[in-house]
Amino acid sequence: MGKPTGFMEFDRQDVVYRDPNERIGDWDEFLVQINDDTLKTQGARCMDCGIPFCHTGEIVERMATGCPVNNLIPEWNHLIYQGKWQDALDRLHLTNNFPEFTGRVCPAPCEGSCVLGINDPPVTIKNIERSIIDRGFAEGWVTPRIPQNRSGKTVAVVGSGPAGLACADELNQAGHTVTVYERADRIGGLLMYGIPNMKLDKGIVDRRVQLLADEGIEFKTGVEIGTHISADELKSKHDAIVLCVGATQARDLKIPGRTASGIHFAMDYLRGSTSSLLGSDDAPINAKGKKVVVIGGGDTGTDCIGTAIRQGCESVVNLEIVTRPPEERADSNPWPQWPVVFRTDYGHAEAKAKFGEDPRMFAVETVEFLADQEFNVTGLKTCMVDWKLQRPGIAPFSPIEGTEQDIEADLIFLALGFLGPESFVAETFGLQCDGRSNILASQSDYCTSVPGIFAAGDCRRGQSLVVWAIREGRETAAACDQYLNAMATA
Structure with a gap:
């Protein structure tokens, strides 16, 4: 490495955010760019370890370890230390189609598996990644790569989230003609409407989409499969279809009072705000x-x-059914697994700055929604739960008697995750689903039960991270490319 003793000489510089009291007054991104000298010393902290677990991208006992797209992290850390920014950008783009997205919204499983993190704070990998790509755009190094040859084969990618865009990018660069179909009015899927602007500025999404369009990808918005175009028509127009429709079926909380006015799914709220x-x-x-x-x-x-x-x-209150995580790794959560520890995210910090306290309440179950005579929500009934006392066949926890509490509310948002893709997608194409209602497709070739139709991202694996979606999009593109090449030589 550029400085073998850097990890002993330099402390970790965490990501810098704008002051909470300032940033809550606007919708601009809250991240602050760190200067080059600081980034150089942060790159120098990379250890030259024998096995860099940061880029392994494996699952260990159902928990992610390292970077799912296998970013060459030690290599570009070394290049940043040497001041070779453009070379670092080239290394970054070898494995990650959209580092400007992951460098902002990824929770950084790479840092959780950093070897330095066993005893000291890990390398600030995510911040370096974001800085590399932002520098690349600022310097004009990121330019359209227009394929010189076309295969004559056409592919429909349904869905324009991170999986769909990554898949379309790879297939286009392989020489195939790609059309991306999106039912919303803008391209980007989760990146556009699922993540607020202060976390991922929509101009950054549009910039990448325009680059992909300049490279030859055709985008069609306002097109829903089964409504605006049939499955048969899509099949007749294209040699292959890749479904990247996400896991958009929200998990509900079906308890008394659920139909009261003022209770909304989180994604409906976030989508409307960004729109x-x-x-x-x-x-x-x-x-x-x-x-x-x-x-x-x-x-x-x-x-x-x-x-x-x-x-x-x-006011704002955040209820979590799980217990408060520990400050340090538990013995049952060893390195290189993702460390399940107590963290304060940007929203929690903003709530504390505005209202004086962290908004979270842990180990709390909501048992009933309360409403007035007009059936407008007025609050909810809760109780504390004990995770050491399971209720077999009912829940892995038990309510604690005497802990009942009413909490006032005019608006309630359900952020309980997602169950899988909407069922009409599989029904429209006649596809099989797995036991969790996801589209059935093997990770070896991403092919569904219907030849020529592939599935990638959350609609196949279930709700996951943007970086996993990018990985699946890339791998599905490789499988689809192999399929199309075999078709050409048949």
Whole structure:
């Protein structure tokens, strides 16, 4: 490495955010760019370890370890230390189609598996990744790569989230003619409407989409399969179809009072907020002056908190059914697994800055929604739960008597994750599904039960990370390319 003793000499420089009290007043990105000298020393912390687990991208006991797209992290850390930014960008693009997305929204499983992280804070990999690609665009190094030869084969990619865009990019570069179909009015899927602007500026998404269009990919928005175009018509137009439709069927909370007005799925709320920012005439759900409760943690729950605060909510509470994670790794959660530890995300920090306390309540179950005579939601009933006392066949926890509590609310957002793709997709194409309602497709070739139709991303593997979607998009493109090449030589 550029400086073999760097990890002993330099401390970790965490990602820098704008002050919470400042950033909640706008919808601009909250990240702050770190200067080149600091990034150089951060790259120098990379250890030259014998086996760099940071880029393994494996699953160990159902937990991710390392980077799913197998980024060549030690290599570009070394290049940044040497000041070779363009070379670092070339290394980064070898494995990751969209580092400007992952460098902002990925939770960085690479850092959780960093060898340095066994005893010290890990290398700030994610921040270096984002800085490399941002520098690349700023310097004009990222330019259209237009394929010189075309195969004569056409592919339809259905869905324009990270899996669909990665798959389309790879297939286009392989020389095939690619058309991406998206039912929304803008390209980007989850990247456009599922992640708030302050976390991923939509101009950054549009910039990459324009680059892909310049490279020859055709994008068609406002097209829903089965409504605007039939499966048979799609099959007749294309030699192969890749389904990257995501896992958009939200998990519900079917308890008494669920039909009261003012209870919404988190993604409906986030989608409407971003659509409004982009100039849509649709009236979004507005939290201004409202008492907000977000049920469910994770990125989506945090995004709801940050959005509600920017809209001017009166208060915000975040309920999580799980117990509060420990400050340090538990013995049952060894390295190189992703460390399940207590973290404060941007939305939690903003809530604390505005309201004086962390909004989260752990080990809390919601048992009933409360409403007034007009059936508008007024709050919810909760109780604490004990995860050491299971209820076989019912739940892995038990309610604790005497801990019942009513919480006031004018708006409640359900951020409980997703069950899988909407069923009409598989039905339209006559595809088999697995036991979790995901489209059945082997990870070896990503081919569904119908030849010539492939599936990638959340619709195949279930709700997951953007970086896993990119990996599946890339691998599916390779399998589809092999299929098309075999067709040409048959």
